[in-house]
Amino acid sequence: MADEVRALVQRSLAGDQTAMLALVDRHQGQVFGLCYRMLGQRQDAEDMAQETFVRALRSLKQWDCEREFLPWLLAIAGNRCRTCLANRMRRPHTMSLIEPIPDRQPDAEPARHLAEEVRRALRGIREEYRLAFMLFHDQQLSYAEIGAALDRPLGTVKTWVHRARRELIEMLRKREAVGEVSHAIRRI
């Protein structure tokens, strides 16, 4: 699989548009997923995912072919998302464009409700924590890969993920998002 990606990169570097198309097609789900979870808004996520790929294709020569391609790509996506969030902070009126998440509804279907609560909680933690958390738990990257992608020491990345988990749990507990604890405890 990694060899296939390398071959696609080589062909893309030679200007083969079919290879570029295949490269984007192969990774668009993961990149868009990360952008969507970082930004919580479809339009921004699509814009940032597109910017990610345009930048990646523009600087393919800079990719170290000894390393995995996906972490490198996700690092670009993470940086684009952070820039987008910083721009949002500078233009507070655009915050209203974020897709609204309904307030806690006790009658809502539990899994959907919990998913909404988790999305809300994710938005409430620091960007670095969220990015590291999503890369580790959602994209299943290793700490070493995340560290290399974000250009941070492994210990820092670990701390970010740990803090993200703890802050998320605190938020979910405060909002009593996990209702039937006794059921979960029985699993333990």
Next chain:
Amino acid sequence: MQYEESEHSKLNCAAFKSRLDSVLDGRRPPQLDLQLRAHARDCRPCARWLATQMALLDTVQDIATPEPRFDFALQVVQTVKIERQRQHRQRLRAMVYAAVAASALIAVTIGRGPDAPQEAANLPIASHPPKIPAEVLQRVDEVSQNIKPVSGSVYTALNAIWLAQRLL
């Protein structure tokens, strides 16, 4: 399957959370860790913590993410293609401007002629090439090294004006 069998598996709450972190770091299911289980059985807040943690991680992986639009990849490749074409055009334009500026410079320099004595003027051309000031040559080098795609044409034009002013 169970692991981490230990007779002295008593944890306090802080140690419970640290252990939970390291179990999750190793991508192992916490419910299979005997020490965590033992503590969670006796400590309701930690049991709640563990349950919330498990629910969180289950949910993170199950959260539905919308798909990007169907022509997303095509749009990206189109954007890259347009960008490359634009850059190519800009580079080409910069090169044309640079060539024009260089031609103008050479024409002006030759037209002005060397400040040489009459006898030197009678010598064959190859033996007395036009004197181009070192400062000008250095500037030409700088121009050729610093042509940027975006501002290439403006930059080259400004340099041509600068050279003309210096020479006339």
